[in-house]
Amino acid sequence: MASFQVLFAFLLVLFVYSDVEAETIVCNGDMPSKFPFCDRSLLHRFRAVDLVSRMTLEEKVAQLGDCAAGVPRLNLPHYNWWSEALHGVSDVGRGTHFDAMTPSATSFPTVILTAASFNETLWKQIGVVVSDEARAMHNVGLSGLTFWSPNVNPVRDPRWGRITETPGEDPFVIGKYAVNYVRGLQDVEGYTNIADPNGRPLKVGACCKHYAAYDVDKWNGVDRLHFDAQVTQRDMVETFLYPFEMCVKEGDVVSVMCSYNKVNGIPTCADPSLNSIVREQWGLHGYIVADCDAIDTIVTGHHYNNSFPAAVAQSLMAGLDLDCGITSPQNALEAVQKGLVQEAKIDEALQNLYVVLMRLGWFDGSYGNYSSLGRSDVCKPEAIELAAEAARQGIVLLKNDKYTLPFNFISKKPTLAVLGPHANATYAMIGNYALKNPCRFSTPLGALGKYGTVKYAPGCLDVKCPNIDGIAAAVEATKGADATVLLVGLDLSIEAEELDRADLKLPINQGTLIDSVVSASTGPVVLVIMSAGGIDISAFKNNPKVPAIVWVGYPGAEGGQAIADVLFGHYNPGGRLPVTWYPTEYTSLLPMTSMQLRSNPELGYPGRTYKFYNGTTIYPFGYGLSYTKFKYTISAPKSVSYDLERLRGICKPIESSIKLFPECQSILVRKYSKCDQKVTIVVGVINTRKMDGSHVVLLYSVPPSDIIGAPIKRLVGFQRVFIKSGKYVQVRFDLNGCKSFSIIDKDGNELLPAGEHSLVVGDGYEKISTKISFNFTNIN
Numbered sequence: 001m002a003s004f005q006v007l008f009a010f011l012l013v014l015f016v017y018s019d020v021e022a023e024t025i026v027c028n029g030d031m032p033s034k035f036p037f038c039d040r041s042l043l044h045r046f047r048a049v050d051l052v053s054r055m056t057l058e059e060k061v062a063q064l065g066d067c068a069a070g071v072p073r074l075n076l077p078h079y080n081w082w083s084e085a086l087h088g089v090s091d092v093g094r095g096t097h098f099d100a101m102t103p104s105a106t107s108f109p110t111v112i113l114t115a116a117s118f119n120e121t122l123w124k125q126i127g128v129v130v131s132d133e134a135r136a137m138h139n140v141g142l143s144g145l146t147f148w149s150p151n152v153n154p155v156r157d158p159r160w161g162r163i164t165e166t167p168g169e170d171p172f173v174i175g176k177y178a179v180n181y182v183r184g185l186q187d188v189e190g191y192t193n194i195a196d197p198n199g200r201p202l203k204v205g206a207c208c209k210h211y212a213a214y215d216v217d218k219w220n221g222v223d224r225l226h227f228d229a230q231v232t233q234r235d236m237v238e239t240f241l242y243p244f245e246m247c248v249k250e251g252d253v254v255s256v257m258c259s260y261n262k263v264n265g266i267p268t269c270a271d272p273s274l275n276s277i278v279r280e281q282w283g284l285h286g287y288i289v290a291d292c293d294a295i296d297t298i299v300t301g302h303h304y305n306n307s308f309p310a311a312v313a314q315s316l317m318a319g320l321d322l323d324c325g326i327t328s329p330q331n332a333l334e335a336v337q338k339g340l341v342q343e344a345k346i347d348e349a350l351q352n353l354y355v356v357l358m359r360l361g362w363f364d365g366s367y368g369n370y371s372s373l374g375r376s377d378v379c380k381p382e383a384i385e386l387a388a389e390a391a392r393q394g395i396v397l398l399k400n401d402k403y404t405l406p407f408n409f410i411s412k413k414p415t416l417a418v419l420g421p422h423a424n425a426t427y428a429m430i431g432n433y434a435l436k437n438p439c440r441f442s443t444p445l446g447a448l449g450k451y452g453t454v455k456y457a458p459g460c461l462d463v464k465c466p467n468i469d470g471i472a473a474a475v476e477a478t479k480g481a482d483a484t485v486l487l488v489g490l491d492l493s494i495e496a497e498e499l500d501r502a503d504l505k506l507p508i509n510q511g512t513l514i515d516s517v518v519s520a521s522t523g524p525v526v527l528v529i530m531s532a533g534g535i536d537i538s539a540f541k542n543n544p545k546v547p548a549i550v551w552v553g554y555p556g557a558e559g560g561q562a563i564a565d566v567l568f569g570h571y572n573p574g575g576r577l578p579v580t581w582y583p584t585e586y587t588s589l590l591p592m593t594s595m596q597l598r599s600n601p602e603l604g605y606p607g608r609t610y611k612f613y614n615g616t617t618i619y620p621f622g623y624g625l626s627y628t629k630f631k632y633t634i635s636a637p638k639s640v641s642y643d644l645e646r647l648r649g650i651c652k653p654i655e656s657s658i659k660l661f662p663e664c665q666s667i668l669v670r671k672y673s674k675c676d677q678k679v680t681i682v683v684g685v686i687n688t689r690k691m692d693g694s695h696v697v698l699l700y701s702v703p704p705s706d707i708i709g710a711p712i713k714r715l716v717g718f719q720r721v722f723i724k725s726g727k728y729v730q731v732r733f734d735l736n737g738c739k740s741f742s743i744i745d746k747d748g749n750e751l752l753p754a755g756e757h758s759l760v761v762g763d764g765y766e767k768i769s770t771k772i773s774f775n776f777t778n779i780n
């Protein structure tokens with residue numbers, strides 16, 4: 001969201017806050033007998049059509065912004081569409097606020113750490129708990145029912161300031177995260193399989209954002225309000241749209257938000273693909289909203305349309321339903337009067353919006369039994385515990401020489417030096433889209449203090465560490481300590497919305513702090529890193545005097561407890577990096593504004609993400625150790641054949657560096673080709689050491705070699721499993737061959753190549769692979 005919110009909007013907020021009191025039920029009293037839009041026996045769509053038909057044009061345009069005015073003469077109250085729940089209900093947005101009796105909500109780890117758990121059950125469960133709190137707050141008049149979360153833009157470049165909000169760089173993981181989180185937020189138990197998707201009740205409404213190819217905030221003089229992303233059709237289909245497609249098709253999300261940037265010359269909120277792709281191709285059941293002031297930006301930032309009425313008309317025709325801001329409500333009347341857009345377009349937009357509010361129970365009262373939720377259902381101990389659990393599951397063990405961790409002291413009351421700018425972190429742990437007061441904070445210092453005598457010295461004033469004045473005290477503290485926990489990293493002053501990073505380094509004086517502490521320490525030094533994006537920590541990775549390194553993302557309000565649980569072995573870490581950690585040279589090789597995922601040898605640009613970057617890494621995507629060790633076996637069919645006739649398959653040639661292909665080089669994967677044959681892969685996992693632990697099985701497919709432009713590999717399945725020491729479990733993947741072994745060609749077609757593919761399991765210290773051939777029969 002834009003941080004520049006106009007005074008007008010602020011005044012509206014004050015007005016709105018003062019009179020929201022309880023759960024809204026529009027159709028109360030004698031409304032149902034007076035108005036068909038309150039007749040529950042009718043389909044939502046008919047009710048919405050009736051409602052909109054009763055409004056004057058002036059009344060209609062007053063509903064087109066996030067602070068929808070309502071229509072008093074129809075008993076239709078105002079509604080604030082803008083609430084946020086990225087990792088817990090947040091006070092960002094005009095639809096939610098906290099008060100003296102309910103000053104906080106549960107603050108989960110930021111998404112990048114929760115994603116690192118690779119645990120779909122956890123992702124969904126967090127959605128369920130967040131929506132319980134959201135419903136509870138709605139019932140006491142503190143929040144709306146529509147939450148503009150999650151953020152599903154893939155991390156294309158390691159400098160991006162909003163990595164913390166996202167599930168990382170892999171479109172498949174992001175899509176899975178989105179589907180689970182959205183279903184956790186939206187689904188009403190017992191109503192998930194309703195035949196009419198526009199009648200399916202919603203617990204709260206989620207929103208996948210920001211459509212699309214949005215991942216430059218402010219870098220080197222380029223900002224999101226002016227940036228024109230040049231994107232190929234192939235990258236669009238394969239990477240940028242993929243999570244949105246999953247979110248809409250599998251998550252059945254109720255909203256998609258268009259972004260600030262342009263794509264290939266067109267501001268996304270003015271792009272007719274909102275209609276043709278999001279609504280028609282994917283089948284969105286819900287509404288499309290513009291990022292805050294993005295309609296204004298069409299004129300003022302992109303100079304795409306030369307007047308506000310034209311921009312409003314253009315966006316409505318493209319498929320937009322709602323403006324976060326005041327540009328649409330203030331200019332839609334003129335747009336209609338000037339004939340730039342038909343009133344019917346506004347009708348359609350409003351109908352889409354009211355159907356969603358009906359599904360949320362705003363007209364008739366909530367479905368399920370959410371009306372009983374109240375203030376005591378916010379910040380419940382179970383919710384706080386789930387926040388701690390999410391952090392534990394996400395934490396990634398990057399280095400652990402000679403099993404330094406978990407700590408195992410002879411003394412019952414060891415001396416711990418707890419050092420570094422994040423040693424006593426609070427707000428840094430909850431990142432952005434957070435809130436002023438989480439239920440409580442567990443700081444690293446406080447949590448580690450339960451295990452011994454702590455000597456605390458931050459070493460730096462803050463993460464930027466402007467001087468070295470504090471280092472001497474940290475050096476003093478480490479001397480004689482049984483162990484040193486050194487908490488370093490970044491925060492929102494370095495990576496944030498509207499703030500991309502300049503490089504991948506740790507601030508220089510933090511490096512000095514680490515070096516000084518390491519040379520003075522008597523016990524082992526454990527480096528704990530808080531960050532969203534990767535940091536080039538090669539100096540410490542390669543330094544034997546730093547035996548252990550742990551990445552904790554921004555671990556949420558319970559972060560301290562989770563860190564202590566991991567360091568002291570109450571939890572065996574199993575998280576995996578959801579982004580590639582590149583060496584710092586990487587960013588000097590290519591500008592952040594180059595959108596291409598594949599390498600560009602002419603310009604010397606390396607590829608992006610684990611799929612296309614083949615250079616050295618600090619740590620690869622998917623990396624993560626455990627206190628125990630795991631070994632794999634894999635079983636997969638040697639070959640899979642497809643009957644072209646049955647599939648009604650269309651053969652397509654493939655661009656290859658060699659000419660060894662059969663007659664039918666690949667088949668076009670399309671909906672109608674019935675290409676749904678299951679390919680079953682079974683991975684056996686054995687826990688070979690003395691500690692129980694969870695393990696993430698990552699399964700990749702590798703296309704036949706020599707296909708030009710194909711990814712190095714591609715994640716097609718993952719599962720987190722718990723395995724007791726010495727035990728063996730089988731993990732089964734039922735893949736759709738056509739979907740999991742396909743590639744995307746230059747025109748954005750999805751093709752399944754014939755020939756020998758591979759399957760690879762694992763990323764860290766253990767890896768196993770096998771070959772699998774695809775052939776097509778009935779050629780001619």
Ligand SMILES: *[C@@H]1O[C@H](CO)[C@@H](O)[C@H](O)[C@H]1NC(C)=O
Nearest residue numbers: 304305306310311313314340
């Ligand atoms: C908005 O601008 C685009 C590009 O200049 C133009 O094609 C389109 O017709 C304009 N829309 C309206 C409603 O004026």
Ligand SMILES: *[C@@H]1O[C@H](CO)[C@@H](O)[C@H](O)[C@H]1NC(C)=O
Nearest residue numbers: 188189190367368369370372
């Ligand atoms: C309704 O509430 C009861 C009591 O709080 C709970 O046990 C039950 O699971 C809830 N049912 C649904 C469908 O949410």
Ligand SMILES: *[C@@H]1O[C@H](CO)[C@@H](O)[C@H](O)[C@H]1NC(C)=O
Nearest residue numbers: 424425426441443445446456
């Ligand atoms: C650590 O942070 C907490 C919470 O902000 C604060 O109350 C406490 O005084 C801090 N401890 C030290 C030693 O600075």
Ligand SMILES: *[C@@H]1O[C@H](CO)[C@@H](O)[C@H](O)[C@H]1NC(C)=O
Nearest residue numbers: 599600601606607613614615
């Ligand atoms: C990595 O990819 C580049 C560009 O495609 C290629 O020139 C280079 O040989 C590859 N390097 C390795 C080590 O495979």
Ligand SMILES: *[C@@H]1O[C@H](CO)[C@@H](O)[C@H](O)[C@H]1NC(C)=O
Nearest residue numbers: 119121122125694720721722
């Ligand atoms: C996945 O998350 C759920 C919910 O927190 C948890 O119960 C389960 O143990 C986790 N699975 C593994 C293998 O860690």
Ligand SMILES: *[C@@H]1O[C@H](CO)[C@@H](O)[C@H](O)[C@H]1NC(C)=O
Nearest residue numbers: 639640641642662775776777
């Ligand atoms: C393709 O698969 C069929 C059925 O398994 C087999 O008979 C045929 O020999 C295979 N063809 C090739 C070229 O591998």
